[in-house]
Amino acid sequence: MKIAVIGGVAAGTSAAAKARRTDPDAEIVLFEKDNDISYAGCGLPYYISDLIEEREAIVVNTPASFSERYNVDVKTGHEVTTINCDENILFVKDLANDKKIRYEYDKLIVATGASPVVPPIPGIDLNNIFPLRTVSDADQIKEKALEDNIKKVAVIGAGLIGLEMVESFSKLAKDVSVIEMQPHVLPQFSNEMAEIVEKHLQDKGVNLILADGVKEFIGDEKVNKVITQSGQEIEVDLVLLSIGVKPVVDLAEESGIKLGKTGAIAVDSKMQTSVEHIYAAGDCAESKDLLTEKPVWVPLGSTANKQGRVAGENAAGGNYEHLGILKTGITKIFDLTVATTGLNEEEAAENGFEPVSVKIRAHHHAGYYPGVNQLDIKAIFAKKTQRLLGAEIIGEKGVDKRIDVLATAIFSKLTAADLFQIDLAYAPPYSSPKDPVAILGMVAEKKLS
Numbered sequence: 001m002k003i004a005v006i007g008g009v010a011a012g013t014s015a016a017a018k019a020r021r022t023d024p025d026a027e028i029v030l031f032e033k034d035n036d037i038s039y040a041g042c043g044l045p046y047y048i049s050d051l052i053e054e055r056e057a058i059v060v061n062t063p064a065s066f067s068e069r070y071n072v073d074v075k076t077g078h079e080v081t082t083i084n085c086d087e088n089i090l091f092v093k094d095l096a097n098d099k100k101i102r103y104e105y106d107k108l109i110v111a112t113g114a115s116p117v118v119p120p121i122p123g124i125d126l127n128n129i130f131p132l133r134t135v136s137d138a139d140q141i142k143e144k145a146l147e148d149n150i151k152k153v154a155v156i157g158a159g160l161i162g163l164e165m166v167e168s169f170s171k172l173a174k175d176v177s178v179i180e181m182q183p184h185v186l187p188q189f190s191n192e193m194a195e196i197v198e199k200h201l202q203d204k205g206v207n208l209i210l211a212d213g214v215k216e217f218i219g220d221e222k223v224n225k226v227i228t229q230s231g232q233e234i235e236v237d238l239v240l241l242s243i244g245v246k247p248v249v250d251l252a253e254e255s256g257i258k259l260g261k262t263g264a265i266a267v268d269s270k271m272q273t274s275v276e277h278i279y280a281a282g283d284c285a286e287s288k289d290l291l292t293e294k295p296v297w298v299p300l301g302s303t304a305n306k307q308g309r310v311a312g313e314n315a316a317g318g319n320y321e322h323l324g325i326l327k328t329g330i331t332k333i334f335d336l337t338v339a340t341t342g343l344n345e346e347e348a349a350e351n352g353f354e355p356v357s358v359k360i361r362a363h364h365h366a367g368y369y370p371g372v373n374q375l376d377i378k379a380i381f382a383k384k385t386q387r388l389l390g391a392e393i394i395g396e397k398g399v400d401k402r403i404d405v406l407a408t409a410i411f412s413k414l415t416a417a418d419l420f421q422i423d424l425a426y427a428p429p430y431s432s433p434k435d436p437v438a439i440l441g442m443v444a445e446k447k448l449s
Contacts, residue, residue: 001026003315004090004103006080006251007111008032009039010301011282013066014308015109015315020070022316028072029103031092033079036135037063042301044138045161048145049168059135083108083255085275107277107315110252110265111308114245114283114299123217129239132161141240145172150237153177154226156214158185160331162242163197166206167334169240177207177234179214179226188329188340192359193378193392197333204334209234245299247284260286262297269321271311279315281307288324290411291343291389292351298327328407335396339403342390342410345380354383358444362436364398366428373397375436379406379444386415386448398436405437416444 001023005016008030016030030037038061046052063074075092078101082091090108092101116131118124128150130141144150153169155162158180169176178185178201184194185201185208201208209228217239218225226234247264258274260266265280267273269288273280282304286295303325310322330339348355359378366372375395382389391406393399409419419441426433434442 001316002104002106003028003109004105004107005030005109005111005312006090007113007282007284008034008037008063008074008076009041009111009113009282010304011113011285011308011311012109012111013038013061014305015111015279015281015312016066016072017070018309018312019109019316020072020312022313022318026316028070030072030074031078031080031090032063032074032076033095034134034136035076037061037074037076038066039135040301041133044132044135045164045168047138048132048142048165049171050142051168051171055135055139058138080251083110083251083257083278085255085257085278088277108279109308109311109315110257110273110278110280110284111282111304111311112248112251112284114247116241116245117243118241119243121214121217123219123223126217126219127222128219128237129217129223129241131241132165133245141238144238145169145174151175152234152236153238153240154179154234154236155240155242156226157242157244158182158208158210159187159242159244160329162240163201163333164331165240165242166201167332170204170206170334174238175207176205177209177226177236179209179212179228179234181211181213183211185210186338188327188344189338189392190344190378193338193376193394196376196394197336197338200334200336207234245283247297247299249284252280252284260295260297262286262295264297266295269323270314270319271307271322272314279311281311287322290324290326292347293324294351296325296327298325300325300329302328326407326410328403330400330403336394337396337399338392338394339399340390340392341403341407342388343380344390344392348380348382348389353389355380355389356383356444356448357381358440358447360436360440360443362439363432364395364436365430366432369428371397375399375402377402377436377440379440381416381444381448383448386417386445388414388416388419388444398431402436409437416441416448420445
């Protein structure tokens, strides 16, 4: 059995490792056009801010260590240029030696990931304008941000990564502006919850420019000014592009592999594509929304690792499934933790659930115990079944615990009444006799009844 993997970050390395465990005798080769593999992409903002000081800490495996541990032939600096699906052949370019390679496979796993969206804005090619996707990107941003003459930074886009980088730049003592085309930060959150984050950002000295896009970047060789659509002029020394990412699917599409409605590669629950013997996983592949049962594309490291594991096992002869996702996400923004899971109110309505929203504010642990903080929780329930459909939580402490409980509740199809009945751990430093999850269930059950 000869198994080829294209892409060596989260999904690709997970797939190769699981394929090796499933078939100890298989010949496995991994092609990656970059020089780094198996790095923690979600840790890049903390590496840039120097919270994580050593570069090696975010590189989980080097090509050499991964190859030795899993007996996988890791070929970095190798770009797959063509997939011949009819003859099971890859055509690969050795970038360092400008040499072409032909590789025959029995099973193929496509894990080409995603790439930053870089819109054709005038001046986009000026120096000191950076996307953030790879360790190499982070190296360049960190090196430049540590220069004494870099004092003013603009972050274009107010999603999760963008706001994480706002904190990182602030820790480096930069004057930070955020420019977001949508009327609020964190577009995946409801307006009322996003406003909590906006106030916190402003309290931390961040200049928020909302409902306004970028018209032009101005500068000679390097950027020194951002002009917005409304005509605002923001002086800058460095710009971070955090507008979003798109799946890297050109190679798959050119080979005849079917794309889904989201623009990512269409796969079944076994991560198999429309072409026999070819699997796809990670940020280039679709998932299934567990609530709507529709294809969705949500590029997250946790999903990539799960999909890669499934693809690797099945490519090596196994029979495993990836059931789907709830789009659960969490991040830290200065002193706040923000998290979401499941459907928002608009998504629930669009899918015929007749949503009812419930919002509470509760202590993250016993009110009399020192250090108590508030949790703002907004949840969505189905009117007829009272089933939990989604949740958003913002607070300083205890957010991670509750969002994971609620994600598990959605996965298990629990109702408002069930939330009150869950036997959650209680001690004054950690919770209250009535945990915020239980309070949410009580308030929701009353409102739904």
